[in-house]
Amino acid sequence: KEFSEETKQHFKKKEKSKAARDNSAQIAAGFINIVAKAAGIILILIAFSFLLALISGFWFMPFGFHFTHGIFHFSFPEILTTIFSSGQWINATMIALAILVGIPIFWILFAGIQLLFDIKNPSKYLGVITLILWLAAIATLGLATARGFKNFASYTEGRAEYVLTDSQWPNLYIQLDTDKIKNEAIYWKTVRFGGRSIGWQETHDRRFGNPELIILESKNNDMVLKVTKASRGSSPSQAGRNVSNIEYTFLQKDSLLILDPVFYFDKDDGWRNQNVILELKIPKDKIAVLDKKVRNHLNVRSSSKLNIIDQ
Incomplete structure (x- = not known):
């Protein structure tokens, strides 16, 4: 069809x-x-x-x-x-x-x-x-x-107070140890946790961190530097050992206060939030003159009542 x-x-x-x-x-x-x-x-x-x-x-x-x-x-x-x-x-x-x-x-x-x-x-x-x-x-x-x-369960502090010699000069000059600043520049590996940093070299058995500097008014006209070392650890005894392993030094020469730019601790201790707090108390009529490198390397805080000059 x-x-x-x-x-x-x-x-x-x-x-x-x-x-x-x-x-x-x-x-x-x-x-x-x-x-x-x-x-x-x-x-x-x-x-x-x-x-x-x-x-x-x-x-x-x-x-x-x-x-x-x-x-x-x-x-x-x-x-x-x-x-x-x-x-x-x-x-x-x-x-x-x-x-x-x-x-x-x-x-x-x-x-x-x-x-x-x-x-x-x-x-x-x-x-x-x-x-x-x-x-x-x-x-x-x-x-x-x-x-x-x-490893961070316990916290321990160690404190030491040093009475500084009050010179006849009205100014207290605060500087950093320049030799150690040069050495610090060699430490190229750096880890930063918040506002803090630690660093180390492959060839060294210790690490370093930057301390804090707090400048306050002295109540009795004495110049005092209180150094507080702090650390955490898995136990109070371990935190105490970590504190004892923190190294920090300073030097006073008449009206010149020379601070280390870093503190050191053993590499084997690991990072346990180690810290060094420098509490500097000076009379109200004393003028603190800070070298520009101080603020570059240290976390600086100060009382508004004091006369502090950045140089």
């Missing part, structure tokens, strides 16, 4: 419409495939960038953040040595951090490879294994964090 001409035209239009739809679908599929491959390349590049940053930060070179209250110029092993004194905890934390960061990087890389080469989904066991490892890394970091907090 032959179809009418009108019916034949109708079928031809339907065939053309179907061909047009198929052609559009192929174009869309091709475009989606191109976008998927481009996304795969981008994911692979991102994964490799994160991987290089992870490897360099963990094992090769320090990198850092630079802002007002934060940490700058560090590598992860150096940070961990300031918190943990045990090599086992340092290694466990390093491994846990590598797994915690490495597994997401692995899946980003794998997703990029899947998109680029049209690879099917992996075995479900791979996802389960990586999830277990990732959760184990979180648990290990939780234990390490608890251990780290334990």
Whole structure:
């Protein structure tokens, strides 16, 4: 049975419409495939960038953040040595951090490879294994964090007061030991926690920090320098040992007070928030003249009632 001409035209239009739809679908599929491959390349590049940053930060070179209250110029092993004194905890934390960061990087890389080469989904066991490892890394970091907090559980201070010789001059000149400033410049590795910083050299067994200087009015017209050394530790006795290991010196020559720009403590003690506070009490009629390097190296605070000049 032959179809009418009108019916034949109708079928031809339907065939053309179907061909047009198929052609559009192929174009869309091709475009989606191109976008998927481009996304795969981008994911692979991102994964490799994160991987290089992870490897360099963990094992090769320090990198850092630079802002007002934060940490700058560090590598992860150096940070961990300031918190943990045990090599086992340092290694466990390093491994846990590598797994915690490495597994997401692995899946980003794998997703990029899947998109680029049209690879099917992996075995479900791979996802389960990586999830277990990732959760184990979180648990290990939780234990390490608890251990780290334990190292700061106790706080101890040690104080000593020194009566300074009151010269006939109306001014008290306060300077820093310039030789030790030069030596401090050699200490290129620095870790900053908030407003404090510590630093060290690879060839030295001690670290240093910058003390605080507080200038107050003396109540009895005596010039007194009170040196307070403070530290935390896992126990009161450990905090006390950390305090006893803090080294700080100063020198007075007539109307000149020479302060050390840094205090030192043993590298094996780790960072336990060691600090030195210098509380200088001077008579109200005495003029304190600060060398410009004093404010550059020390955290200086003073009473508004005193006459203090920056030179």
